[in-house]
Amino acid sequence: MSNATVVVVTSGKGGVGKTTTTAAIASALAKEGYQVCAIDFDVGLRNLDLIMGAERRVVFDLVNVVRGEASIKQALVRDKKLNNLYLLPASQTRDKDALTEEGVASVISELRMYFDWVICDSPAGIERGATLAMRHADEAIIVSNPEVSSVRDCDRIIGLLDAKTKIAEDGGRMPKHLMITRYDTERAKTGDMLATDDVVDILSVPLIGVVPESKDVLKASNVGLPITLSDENSPAAKAYTEAVRRLLGENIPVTIPEEKRSLLGKFFKGRAA
Amino acid sequence: MNLLSLFGKRGESASVAKNRLQILLAHERADDGSDAVLISSLREDILAVVAKRVAIDPDSVRLEMDRTGDVTTLGIDIELPSARAS
Numbered sequence A: 001m002s003n004a005t006v007v008v009v010t011s012g013k014g015g016v017g018k019t020t021t022t023a024a025i026a027s028a029l030a031k032e033g034y035q036v037c038a039i040d041f042d043v044g045l046r047n048l049d050l051i052m053g054a055e056r057r058v059v060f061d062l063v064n065v066v067r068g069e070a071s072i073k074q075a076l077v078r079d080k081k082l083n084n085l086y087l088l089p090a091s092q093t094r095d096k097d098a099l100t101e102e103g104v105a106s107v108i109s110e111l112r113m114y115f116d117w118v119i120c121d122s123p124a125g126i127e128r129g130a131t132l133a134m135r136h137a138d139e140a141i142i143v144s145n146p147e148v149s150s151v152r153d154c155d156r157i158i159g160l161l162d163a164k165t166k167i168a169e170d171g172g173r174m175p176k177h178l179m180i181t182r183y184d185t186e187r188a189k190t191g192d193m194l195a196t197d198d199v200v201d202i203l204s205v206p207l208i209g210v211v212p213e214s215k216d217v218l219k220a221s222n223v224g225l226p227i228t229l230s231d232e233n234s235p236a237a238k239a240y241t242e243a244v245r246r247l248l249g250e251n252i253p254v255t256i257p258e259e260k261r262s263l264l265g266k267f268f269k270g271r272a273a
Numbered sequence B: 001m002n003l004l005s006l007f008g009k010r011g012e013s014a015s016v017a018k019n020r021l022q023i024l025l026a027h028e029r030a031d032d033g034s035d036a037v038l039i040s041s042l043r044e045d046i047l048a049v050v051a052k053r054v055a056i057d058p059d060s061v062r063l064e065m066d067r068t069g070d071v072t073t074l075g076i077d078i079e080l081p082s083a084r085a086s
Ligand SMILES: Nc1ncnc2c1ncn2[C@@H]1O[C@H](COP(=O)(O)OP(=O)(O)OP(=O)(O)O)[C@@H](O)[C@H]1O
Pocket: A011, A013, A014, A015, A016, A017, A018, A019, A020, A021, A042, A122, A123, A124, A181, A182, A183, A211, A212, A213, A214, A215, A217, A218, A221, A236
């Protein structure tokens, strides 16, 4: 019988890449052979199903399960490609109070029995949905863009992780990982973007990965494949795969994405040598 | 249709996206919960039929719906206990 590690993917700010990260990490873990469940906590604005390409197969959702209208096993949607990867979709209801604290607790504790990893995608904001998503987590992945408002919101989220979670209430400390996404290599060079070191310094959370801004992410979402499944060689996919190895405990240095040198650059470099 | 083969080609991922959205939104706009009711009832019926012959755990009957543009398919997955008397 499994005893899953529950990971919350959170950020405070909207649109920074939580859902992209959840899908990428869940599928990379499944590719490693683990039993994985991704849960969408973005009630009312479900999207993880689209990013994972499961939208045509959703019948029941998290709220149905919490209300006892469907069992967890009925509500889980199995991935088309990886049969050890499952999705528990969010509900499209407008009822903000559809999720109850006790309901979520029992869903998570049941999922812990079936899976090795449970990855929770948070809604934007610091309201109920976001706090419920982090409530039972064992670890947190904090997603930030290298940009002032995103970093500030992460700081607020860190405060919540250290106050409003089960671990924190029991006197423990939530292990945290920082995932910097949409890292623009061009701007990093010109100094117009916060450097990864700056973000790490400010938040004091160890870095688990730096994902470059990449067109492949949009293409992957178009076809409904997590980036780690759609194009393994994409720099974004590589960054996520590397982050997963770190999540699994490997001690490898974080690769900071670099701009591919232009042909001209290579030529001059070659000449200079 | 192989998504991966389309994926490599330039610009075609956008048309896949459009198609997926059309199917999804058509369903979401019309959604009255009837799929959920149908699946739940079918599951109970199937469970009753199977239970006549084999003792099974209710959770071992899984129904999967897949909505494509023109047809909806229903997959039924029944896991029989391994210690079944032969
Ligand atoms: N590395 C990347 N390169 C390019 N685009 C990206 C990258 N990561 C995410 N995006 C794009 O950014 C947008 C927001 O991403 P995503 O939906 O994952 O964010 P989110 O944090 O889940 O948003 P929300 O707060 O609304 O739930 C999407 O259009 C996505 O394709």
